[in-house]
Amino acid sequence: MELLLDILFNGVAIGSVLLVAALGLAIVFGLMGVINLAHGELMMVGAYTTYVTQLVFKLPLLKPYYNSYLIISIFLAFIVSGVVGIILEKTIIRKLYGSPLETLLATWGVSLILQQFVRSVPLAYGAGLIISLVLALFIPTLFPLKIKDSINVKYYNLSAWIISAFSGVLTASWISSSISRLSRPDSRNVDVTAPAWMRGQIEILGTNFPKTRLIIILITLISVIAITLFLNQSAWGLRIRAVTQNRQMSDCLGISTEKVDILTFGIGSGLAGVAGVAVSLLGSVGPNVGGNYIVGCFMVVVLGGVGNLLGTIIASFGIGIMTDLIGAGRLLTIWPQMPLPLATTIDFFATTSMARVMIFTLIVIFLQFKPTGLFPQKGRMVEN
């Protein structure tokens, strides 16, 4: 019983990391048909955001609120990764709708640039740049309609840009002067430490569970619920679904498909940022942190059936539980008297990387029987 609970918990913990990481990917891939290989790097951006937030909250000014930095960094990571995603959409992805293979290659290029960016640019400057970009995107939305229609709009835009740039430079110089660690480029891995209340273990049903794992599960749960509610209950969610179903018709009905594209991609990217917060709690953060997850995320999406949130959830937990079962050699514990050849085989796969080999192989075998995943899209339009 205890063992079963253990497997279930570990599986769910592994699965929830996968799920929160795959969630944004599932949205971007499922709703927009974009293969975003930079998704892992958007996670990395989220993880670094957590790291910077943590350091900022160690400053005397914010020290009293240090315990709550993680909650704030979830929102910040969502915004930062979301804004990076929006810029990506506005500059590159937009030109490539309808050709997923091209998005795959272009976003790979973006991922290389983002990786090298955090290696060779001081994080303080990065933070400043992000502040400028957020403001530059945000301020023009505050203009009243009257200004937007007038001919003077370019002056307003210009002033908005100047304010944004100025705030960015200010932030960058403030951070780099007050936190010397962030003023130099640093390609080594960094560590995010959870605040004291999140460290240690908690006892449930006689078993000890690490608190960080529970928090990750919680983050995942909230993200899934929020995104489900947003897509199914809100007006913008309806618009997003409408554009997914029939872009031209939605356009004719007065839905701004451009805004919907930005929003969808922004949310998908923002979720990657949230996943980055979760990932930063598990180990050290480095430029390659996202790359470790990306293939697993795509496996989740393909296994679950593209464009199906429920499938994504089941697939991530399925993969999570299987990883624990195989990777930790659990079957041997469950059934100690198993015949020797079988035991050797299981032993052979009882490491994290070999478990991956086994699981990917199982997925490929599974796709032999259900090529479109657990929950395929149906109907006559599928072929096209």
Added chain:
Amino acid sequence: MSLNRLNLNKITTLSIWIILIAVIIAAPTILPVFRLNLLGRYLSLAIVALGVDLIWGFTGLLSLGQGIFFALGGYCAAMYLQITSSSEFPNNIPEFFALYGVNNLPFFWEPFKSPLFTLIAIWLVPALIAGMLGFLVFRNRIKGVYFSILTQAALLVFFNLFNGQQKLINGTNGLKTDVTQLFGQMVGSESIQRLFFWITAILVIAAWFFSKWVVKGRFGNILIGIRDDEPRVRFTGYNPVIFKTIIFSIAGGLAGISGALYTVQSGIVSPQFMTVPFSIEMVIWVAVGGRGTLLGAILGAVFINYAKSLVSEALPASWMFIQGGLFILVVTALPEGVLGWMKGDGPRNLLQRFGFKRKIETYPSLEVNNKEEN
């Protein structure tokens, strides 16, 4: 007009070939050994790029897992070299086995004692594995991005598999070849490396002729048909699964040859050949050179890798930015690649932009009529 265009294309292609062959012939005398060795490596990469062009440029299958077949070819070559140079080590087996306390040669090493078997295995093993994997995937009509994702997953599977097997193939350390013996000399020695340069150069040209032979005529047209409209090919009575499996298998075989040549010239094969970035890079060589042009694949592989080594020597940090930018640029601005751009309207449009007027194309009949009026 179209005749004119055709001639222009032929002249371009021909002059590129002349330059390429001139470089290959001149290189051994002009370049220092170190640079010659680099050029040889990059030429060997041109062979895997030809395979990528066959499956992606012509057939529309974007594989992100060519590293698997590349590495397999490399391992085949390295196993032969290690095993034939192991007479002075304990148990007459390669040195690394002793580190892990292995006394008996694993069974799958045995056949690699034969040079003939090795020469066949270098291309046949990757081709067979590619064919098998391909068949399983194509049979289920998994295509487009799903195919790409699955090949990437397969790459990760093979990487982890090879990375973890110390006792069988020295795991993450890989197999060294530069200290092994061939024809009584060190493989890393200058004379052997010069020999390998020539072998590589000849094989690149042979691989080009082979690829050209594959894609010309009706077989190649079916590949293009599959790329552009696969269901239509099916309704015409062809089985795309078989065609795709064959071409994927051919690309796998080419990757194997390429990997073997690269291994003997770089001195080691390791699971690093099967990392995700390397396999994606192969795609960008072809994309930059011009997909569906074959010659573009060769040029792309050689030039980008040469540029990479030059830039990395001068400004190590900037290569990632340049490479990233290259991916974005080629997809958004230059989808036909450099060679495709040159063969198309690219140069004319560029000239036009600088004020050179373009000749207006007219129907031949109109031109004739004009003359009659005059």
Added chain:
Amino acid sequence: MNNKSLLNLIDITVSFEGFLALNKLNLNLLKGELRAVIGPNGAGKTTFLDVITGKVKPTKGEVIFKGKSLIGRKEHKIARLGVGRKFQSPRIFENLTVKENLEISVTTPKSPLNLINKKIKNDQLDEIERLMKIVNLSQRVNSKAGSLSHGQKQWLEIAMLVGQKPDLMLVDEPVAGLTDEETDLTADLLKSLSGENTVVVIDHDMEFIRRLESNVSVLNQGTVLCEGTMETIQKDKKVIDVYLGRPED
């Protein structure tokens, strides 16, 4: 069953998540027959072709072609048995030349070995010449098919269909987007093909269907509403209600 029967659809039902695209459809085609199939949008015309060519597997029912069941066969196997299909919008290989397109269609056997090894047979070359003359594309032999006009593309696809030498030709809206003159020529072409071949034409264009002078099947809500000559179906009350509309409307 009739000896001369070429294709027999028995109680075909196709359901997409509960929506019945075809509902107990029955249809019998004789050898050499020219048959027009009409029906309002969503009547299941294209699904009907999808079922015969193997693209869609029916939920229930049986398709018998030349005495063999087609259910469960792959598309290319069905094509090799002798079912050819022309698509609604012209689907030709735009990056290949006219000649290469036709080569693909006339080549037999359609195995990779045959394609890579041997030169195209002389009689197949002659067939290509003949087809290009029929559809008036001899001047454009080496043009990329993508550069042809819409009408030329439609004809190239018809030529490709004929080149396949199928026993049964399924032609989906062959005159969509054609000029009146081209429409007439197409009608004559299809008429001349029947007799030797069995042809099924799907279209909305009433004038065109009338010109075919063939038997007409009217499809509605996934089932055959009525069958007969153009005159009979035009008088049929059910057909008038769902499709043709009353003259005074």
